[in-house]
Amino acid sequence: MVSFSSMMVFIPMVMIFCGMWGFITYNKHMLNSLLSLEFMMLGVFWLMSIQLTLVGSEIYFSLFFLTLAACEGSLGLTMLILVVRSHGNDVFSSFNLLEC
Amino acid sequence: MTFPISYFLFFCTLLTGTSLSICSSSWFGAWIGLELNLLSFIPLIAIKLCPYATEAAIKYFLIQAMASTILIMSSSMHMFSNDFSYILITLSLLLKLGAAPLHFWFPQVIEGLTWPQAFILLTIQKLAPMFLISYLTYSSNLIFMITLAAILSSLIGALGGLNIMKLRKLMAFSSINHMSWMLIAMTINDMMWLTYFLFYSFISGSVIILLHSTQTYSISNLMNQNKNSSILNLLLPLNLLSLGGLPPFMGFSPKWIMIQLLSSKMMIFSLLVILFSSLITLYFYLRIFIPMILLSFPSFSSLLKIKSLWAFSPFLAIFTFINMFGLCLPIPFSI
Numbered sequence: 001m002v003s004f005s006s007m008m009v010f011i012p013m014v015m016i017f018c019g020m021w022g023f024i025t026y027n028k029h030m031l032n033s034l035l036s037l038e039f040m041m042l043g044v045f046w047l048m049s050i051q052l053t054l055v056g057s058e059i060y061f062s063l064f065f066l067t068l069a070a071c072e073g074s075l076g077l078t079m080l081i082l083v084v085r086s087h088g089n090d091v092f093s094s095f096n097l098l099e100c
Numbered sequence: 101m102t103f104p105i106s107y108f109l110f111f112c113t114l115l116t117g118t119s120l121s122i123c124s125s126s127w128f129g130a131w132i133g134l135e136l137n138l139l140s141f142i143p144l145i146a147i148k149l150c151p152y153a154t155e156a157a158i159k160y161f162l163i164q165a166m167a168s169t170i171l172i173m174s175s176s177m178h179m180f181s182n183d184f185s186y187i188l189i190t191l192s193l194l195l196k197l198g199a200a201p202l203h204f205w206f207p208q209v210i211e212g213l214t215w216p217q218a219f220i221l222l223t224i225q226k227l228a229p230m231f232l233i234s235y236l237t238y239s240s241n242l243i244f245m246i247t248l249a250a251i252l253s254s255l256i257g258a259l260g261g262l263n264i265m266k267l268r269k270l271m272a273f274s275s276i277n278h279m280s281w282m283l284i285a286m287t288i289n290d291m292m293w294l295t296y297f298l299f300y301s302f303i304s305g306s307v308i309i310l311l312h313s314t315q316t317y318s319i320s321n322l323m324n325q326n327k328n329s330s331i332l333n334l335l336l337p338l339n340l341l342s343l344g345g346l347p348p349f350m351g352f353s354p355k356w357i358m359i360q361l362l363s364s365k366m367m368i369f370s371l372l373v374i375l376f377s378s379l380i381t382l383y384f385y386l387r388i389f390i391p392m393i394l395l396s397f398p399s400f401s402s403l404l405k406i407k408s409l410w411a412f413s414p415f416l417a418i419f420t421f422i423n424m425f426g427l428c429l430p431i432p433f434s435i
Contacts, residue, residue: 023166037169044169
């Protein structure tokens, strides 16, 4: 059985929660949200690399992860372009057409 | 209805993502399926450059991306702490589903869609997270969380729809309410929630076909229907009563099964909450069509063109027939 030291998991978790904090609170522009989303993905990549290394599983699983994270990031940038073309800016307070 | 050929491709990958995440044996595979589902649903929403669709696509994308990030994070820390990671996975799946404490994105997103996209969001997009939640019902903590989410979503689906004049938001709140029945069925039995889901998707599909064929988006649109479609004015109340679950219609039978199941398991409290809140949803369905009936023309009853229904849409006729006589469906199995 592999023994995990708690610090090895703790530091990537701090990184992910910093990214989530940024995603939730600092959301004036949409680009900021996309950046913090990618930051969270980077933290997950770190966590997953540690886990896969310690388990002795095959490390190329993280390549699947990176591929899908890159797809998601590029879709986010596409959404940024779409919202700039339709609304004129990417400020979140202007996305208020659909509120209750 | 015409649609571009890329719709077909994206719809196929959407179904592929759903089935991949249902069939996968690891949380990583489930994550890949959910991501594929998300990546192919966004182009289906945002195919036109319209501010409403764009905004719905952005809100959907940000919420779902965050939920799937939490899912892959907590499945990576699964070996470090077991219980906490499963709690986080359940929370992220509830966020993806739009169940009650985490439901705030759902009515806003559905307001920007057209009716067929709203149907996909109401039924197919629910399928993968629901299956994944139903895999998680083994420890008492998680069952408690899912029961709590079910009770909260029944209350919120009932109370949130009271002040809404837009039909898509109303369908969203009714979907939140029906989701509470599915979640509470999930804690008991794996088969029951799937049965409820099939019945629900059939009935909401019939309502959505009806509303899509008249391009109705709010209650005030319903009042101004033209005279020729008076048969549709008759069909909409029947379908909505079936969605609310009144006894002569098809929507009653899954609720009947669920009431039987819950009372045999002695879960009286949650059964009471869910039943009372679905009574409130029946009130707001009634509020949709009672003004429509009362304000329709006096020549309404004499001008019914029964024959024109089949010519109007064969799907609509079949759906309405099954909706009205679907309660007889379980009878051959019960004898």
